[in-house]
Amino acid sequence: MATRGDGSTVRSAPAQTAGPAAAVVDVGDYAQLARMRGPNPMYDVVVDEIVGRRIRVGDHWLTDFASCNYLGFDLDPEIAAAVPGALARWGTHPSWSRMIASPRLTVDIEDRLAALLGAPDCLVLPTITHIHGSVLPVLAGGGEVFVEAHAHRTIHDGALTARARGARVRYFRENRLDHLDRLLARAAPGPRVVCVDGVNSMTGNPTRLLELSRITRAHGALLYVDDAHGFGVIGERGAGETSPYGRRGNAIVRYLGLDYEGIVLVGGFSKAYSSLLAFIACPTATKNLLKVAAAPYIFSGPPPTASLATVLAGFRVNEERGDAIRTELHRLTVRVLDGLDTRGIAHLNRSGFPIIEIPLADADHLDELGHLLFERGVLVTLVPYPVVTREQVGFRLQITAANTDEEITGLLAVLDEVAERFALRAAT
């Protein structure tokens, strides 16, 4: 038996590893993934060529609806053109840990990012996974961490590291904020950190940040928000906005008109900005604490020069054309959502943001569905249990501004066939 974040237990299923001394490894909750890896063509795909959002796997072409490059910066010539000059000046990879030294590009990014977010300060590290695993334990100390049950797996892992360092970890559900309120009221004095996804990576829906921040502020707790999927896509609302995603892509805190009092925002460039880098937006005092207490700052290698260059070029493109790109992203996403609604196919997206999960009526059909979608040339993210709850097992589509109308039309035709052959959940 394994214990889930919400305290419930599940049966573990053993999986055989290949090899001479094939050992039985307990993959616990991940049995469905373990069964799919290998036989399912939609797992561990090796891509031989990329042309726009078309990818070639051997001699088979697919359209990529599993990309998180929401703004299409991975394919933007202006952004790619920033790389050679940076490499000539800085080399491919100054390999200092950040504690020792950083190329000026890195601090330029921190300054520009803080200005874009309207946050007091920012610290960048290579990935969000690094940040959750190292920053959460520092912020929690010997206090308490409260994790939303559906938060990203990397937050759960960071919380468990915090527990190993002396913090208590508790779980709550976003639809039961009264429970969080009571947990906070009963918490012992000391640090209390409440962790949530900003835009949820599976449903595409934003968290209830307004209510959450009211509760955490009332209890003097810190609200820790991972907006990996909102950063670059949604931003401040108001005059001049050209789509309901708002302006400038400066993430969920600004999208909801909040300030950073009692909130730290974590985000990454590896989705909308197509670059390997992540950040925590926090007060300068917290940044200085992390410079001596967060292991990746002291011990880890830095992000590569090419990524630093593409982030800086991304800021420029974001200011010049970002809102136009987001308007196109919104238009394409609405085409898919309308297509699903017209067909009566249920999905979890209530936001209009470009992440669309379509649940299957029978979770056991996921493997077969993966085969069909692969054959029909549509790359998606298969979403088994326990990545989502059993009721939500299905597949996830992500739309990017680099997808074309023709590709969306092709996707909807394939979804017609999927709806014919598999029991999907009916829209309510």
Ligand SMILES: Cc1ncc(COP(=O)(O)O)c(C=O)c1O
């Ligand atoms: C919500 C969320 N947090 C964190 C991560 C991990 O980010 P990184 O690749 O920067 O470690 C992801 C990646 O899929 C994510 O969706």
